[in-house]
Amino acid sequence: MPDYGHDLVFGTFLTPTAKDPQQAVALAQLSERSGLDLVTFQDHPYQPAFLDTWTLLSWVAASTDRVQVAGNVLNLPLRPPAVLARASASLDLLSGGRFALGLGSGAFWDAIVAMGAPRLTPGQGVDALDEAIDIIRGIWDTDERAPLRVHGTHHHVDGAKRGPAPVRDIPVWLGAYKPRMLGLVGRKADGWLPSLGYLKPGDLAAGNARIDDAAAAAGRDPREIRRLLNLGGGSFEGSGFLQGPPDRWVEDLLPLVLEDGIATFVLGTDDPSTIAVFGEEVAPALRAAASAGRAAAGTATGAVRPVIALAKRRAGIDYDGLPASLVATAVEPGDREYARVRSSYVYSGSPGLVLRPHTAEQVSEALLFAREQDVPFAVRSGGHGISGRSTNDGGIVIDLGALDSVEVIDRQQRLVRLGAGARWGDVAAVLSPDGLAISSGDYGDVGVGGLVTAGGQGFLSRSYGLTLDHVVAADLVLADGRLVRTDAEHEPELLWAVRGAGANFGILTAVEIEAAEVGSVVYATIVYDATDTAAFVEAWADLVESSPRELTSFLTLVPARAQSPTVGYAIIVWANDDTGAAIGALEQFLDLAPVLQQQAQLVPYAATVSAPHGEHTGGADSAARGGLVEHVTPELAVLLGDLVAAGDADMVQLRAVGGAVNDLDPAATAYAHRTQNFSLLASARGSRRAQIDAWWDRLAPHLRGVYLSFETNQSPARVSEAFPPETLARIGRLKALYDPEHVFDGNFGVAPLPSEAPVPR
Template sequence: MTSYGSPDAIVHARTAADVAGAIHHARDTGTTLTVRSGGHSVARLSTADDGLLLDVRGLNRIAVLDRSRGLVRIGTGATWGMVAARLAPYGLAVTAGDTASVGVGGLALGGGVGWMVRRYGLAIDAVVGAEVVTADGRVRRVDADHDPDLFWALRGGGGNVGVVTSLDVEAAPVSRVVFGALSYEVQELEGLLRGWRDHLRRSDDRLTSVLALTPATPMGPPRAVVQWCFSEPDEAGASKAVAGLRGIGTVVGDEAAVVPYAEVLEDHEMPDGMGAAMRNALVPDLSDACLDAALALTAQAPTALVLRGLGGAVGWVPSDATAFAHRDAEAMVVAARMAPPGAPVPSLDGPGDDWDAVARHGTGAYVGFLDEAGPQAVASVYPAATYARLAAVKRAYDPGNLFRRTHNVPPAPPADPVRE
C-alpha cells in the first residue's frame, strides 16, 4: 500500500455526507481532489503532493440485503479480503482481483478481473446498483433505470464521474473452490506459452488460469507457474479441467486443494517506494506472433510476464453494456519490471524493447494495470466509441473536471449551437 504523499489536507470519510462535504469544499475553493480507497494504484493516483486527499476507507460496511438472491451492499472503502470473509458464512463470493488488501472501489470501477472471471465475469458484471456522489455534491442512487448513463460509466470508467460510496452486487453462490498451482521447467517457455494458450481455448468455463513467468531475483531462481482456480469444490471436475495443463511442459511441482474462496486471495503488500514499469494489452487472439513478441521482452531485461485467461463469462456481456468494452478478449498480457526503493525504475521502452509488437495484437489496455495516467495511456484503454460516450457522460455530471486525478477522460466540449 502506498503512503498518502504530502497533501495539504486529508478527509477521512465515514458517510456519503462526508464525501459530499469534501467535494463541495474542493469545488468551491478550486482545490485539487484526490480520492483514495485501498491505495494500490500502480500509476500513483492514490497519493497526492498537494490539495485535498479524500480517504474513503471508512466507508467499509458490508451488508447482505437478500441472501436468497445473493444481493450484497459493499462500501467501496472495504477491501476484497474483508468482502470475502464477510460473505463466506453465507456461502457467497464475488470474483474480484487476487489480492486481499486491494480496495473495492479502485478495483471494481475499472472492471475487476478475478479468480472466477471465466465463470462469473468481471466484478462490474455483478453490480446492479451504486451510491455515488457527483461533482455537484449530490448523493445519487443509480442503476439501470436511474441515471443509466452514469451507471454505465461507473462500470469500467474508473473514478471519472463521481465518488462511489457503495455498490449493490449480486454475489455468486460459491463457498469453496479448488485452487492449485503447476510449476514447470523454465527452459521450455515458447512451448509453455503456446500450450497454455491452446488449453485456454478449449477450457471449461469453471476454470480460470494465470501463467506467470518471473525472472531470477536475489530471493530465488526464475519460475514458470500456472495458478488456477476451479469455481466449485469438485476435485474430480477440477482434475479433469486441468489435466491438459500437466502436458504443456515439464512439471516440477503440482499442488491442489479444496479451500474456502477467501483463502484464494493473497495477502501481500508492495513495499513503500517500490517502483514498477508495467504494460498490458487485452488480446482477442493470442497468436504465435503475439506470444513471441511478449517473450522477447524477457530477453532484454529481467521482466515478469503474466498471461491472464479471459473469455467465458466475460464475453457473455455485450461490448457496449458497460464502459469496459473489451468483451472479446481471449487473455490479458502483462509485462512488468520492478525496482527496489530508491533505485531507478527500469523502462519497458528501452533499446531492443518493443511493447508495441505486443500491443498491436490487442484492442486496448486494462485501466487497473496502467503505470501512468497521461492522455495517451488513457486513450489506450477505451475504443473510440466508448471514449466518446464517457466524455459525454463526464460533460453531463462533471463539466468542470473536478475528478481529474484519475485515468482522466475530460468532458466532451459543448455541442455547437444550431445555426439558423
C-alpha cells in the same frame, strides 16, 4: 490564558481493589455506558490490597469499546521506561488508540525501596522522569531509523530498537505540583494532572502560569498542554462544593473551565449511582454551559497542533478551513499516523493532507473542500492499485477506508451491498457463510471502489465475468457534492458509465452487486521451469482457452536470476467443489513444461483472497504497462519470451478474461472489451521504465485495448485504447452532464464532449 479552549472530557478515578477484582471492571464498564470518556486507576505496585494497575488497564481496555484508559498516575520508579514505552504502544494498538500515559515521579519512597528500586530525592525524581520521557518517546518514534541511545543519570538505553509505534501520539500526562515538575510539564508533557485535594486556592492559576512560561521558552504553544483535574468524592445531596443536584455541580465546575483552563474532570468515586449521574447529567450540562461561556467570551476552541507539526504543513491547503466533521480523523504530515496513510502499495506519496470521511455526507464535504484548494486531490479505496494514483505529493487524499461495510441485503437474489472502502478479502469472508462469492482480482487487500469501477479481473472471471458485470446499483458523490444513487430506474446512463469509467464521474461510496453461488473451489498452484518461454506461454494460453469455463488461470513469468531459471507461476481456480472434474482439467497443465512444484486443494473461495491488512509504505516507483489480448499467437509468444529473457521487466503476467466476460454486449457497460481472452501486464522499476515502454511499442500490434488498473501511462493515446470510439464519445457526453468542469481527471480522465459533437474516429 484562563481558558485554553480544549474540548471537555469526563472520567472516573476508580479504586483497583483486589478484594473484589471484578468491581473495578464493572465500574469501568458503567463509566462507558454512562457516557464518560475516560477511566483511570491509581498505581501503587507495592500495595498488596490493590490489583496491579497495568494488568487491570489491559483487562478493562479489552472489556470496553470506547473509553480511554490511563494510570493516575503510573509509578515510574517501579516501571522501566523502555519497557513501559513498548507496553503502552502495545496496549494502544490492541485497544484501537485508547491509551493515555499518566506518569508520576514517585512517592511513598519507603515502599518503593522495599520493592527493589533505588531511593531518589525529589529533585532526582524530576530528573529521572525527564530522562524517561525521552526514552519513551524515542521508542515510539519509528520514523527515526537509528537505534535509540539516551545516556541519562538514572535511565539509559544504548542501541535499543524502536517500536512498536502506537496508533497515534499517546498523550503523556504528568502528576505535578512543585515548580520543577511544572516546568517539565511545560517543556515535554501533553497534560497536567493534579488532584484538587492537594491544591490551595490560587495554585491552579500559578501552576498554569509556570507551565505556560516553560512551554513558551521551549517553543511550544501553551494550548498544546491539556489541563486535567482529579476531583474527590462528591454527592448529589447536601450543600457545599460538589454537593447537591447536578446543576449545582455545574455551577461549581464551570469557573474551573473558564477561569482555570481545566478541560478534563476525573471523578474519584466507586459509587455506581454517582458515576451514572456524573456521566448522564453533569457532563452534558457542563459542556453546554462551557460552550455558551466560551461563545460569549470569544474563546477559540479546538485542537492545537504542536509548532513542529505546523511547520510541516504544505502550501495551497487551508488547514484551518477544514469542515468540523473531518477534523478529528484528518491526518497531516506532522501527525503520528501520517506514515500509515501517506503511501499506496506501490507509490511512496507525501500528500499535504489525508481526509478520512466516515459517511457519504462527509465524503461530499471532503470533496468540496478539496476542490477549493490549490492542490491536486486523489481518491483512495484500498490503496493497492499498481498505478499509484491513490496518493500524491503535496495534495489531498480522500481515503474511503472507513466506508467498509459488507452486507447481504437479499440472500434469495444474492444481492450484496459494499462500502467503497471495504477490502475484497473481508467481502469474501463475510459472504462465505452464505455460500456466496464475488470474483474480485487476486489479492484480498484491494479496495472495493477502485476495482469495481475499472473492471475486476478475478479468479472466477471465466465463469462469473468481471466484477463490474454484476453491479446493479451505485451510490456516488458527484463533482458538485451531490449524493446520487444510480440503478436501472434512476439515472441508468450513469450506472452504465460507472461500470468501467467510474473514476470519471464521482467518488463511489457504496455499490450493490449480484454475487454468485460459490462455496468451495479447487485452488491449484503450479511452478514451472519456463526456460522455453515462448512455447510454454503459447501452450498455456491454448489450454486455458479450450478449458471449461469453470477454470480460470493467472500466469506470472519471472526472469531468470543468477542460478535460477525463468519461472512460470500459474494459479488455477476451478469455480466449484467438483474435484473429479477439476482434477481432469488440472492434469493437462502438468504437461506444459517441467514442473518444479505443484499443489491443489479444496478451499472456501474466501481462502483464495484473504486480506492481511498490511500497511502500505510504497517503494521504488514502477512503470506498469497493460494490454488486452484476443489470442496468444506464436508471434506474440515469441515477443513475450524475448521480453522475459531480456530481463527488462520485473515480471510479466497473463490473466484469463474470456468465457463469461465476453458474454456481454460491448455496449452494455463502459468496459467495452468483450472479445479478448487475456489481460497482459508487465512492470519495471528504475532505469528499466524506459525499456518497458519500448517493448510496448513492439507489442502494440498484438494488443486490443487497455485495462485501466494495469496502466501507468495516461497519455491521450492510451485513453483512446482504453475506450473504443463509440464508448469514448458516450463517456464524453455523459461527462459534460455530470462533470462538466472535468474535476475527476486523475485516473484516465475523459474530456467532456458537447452532446452534438460527432463520434471520434
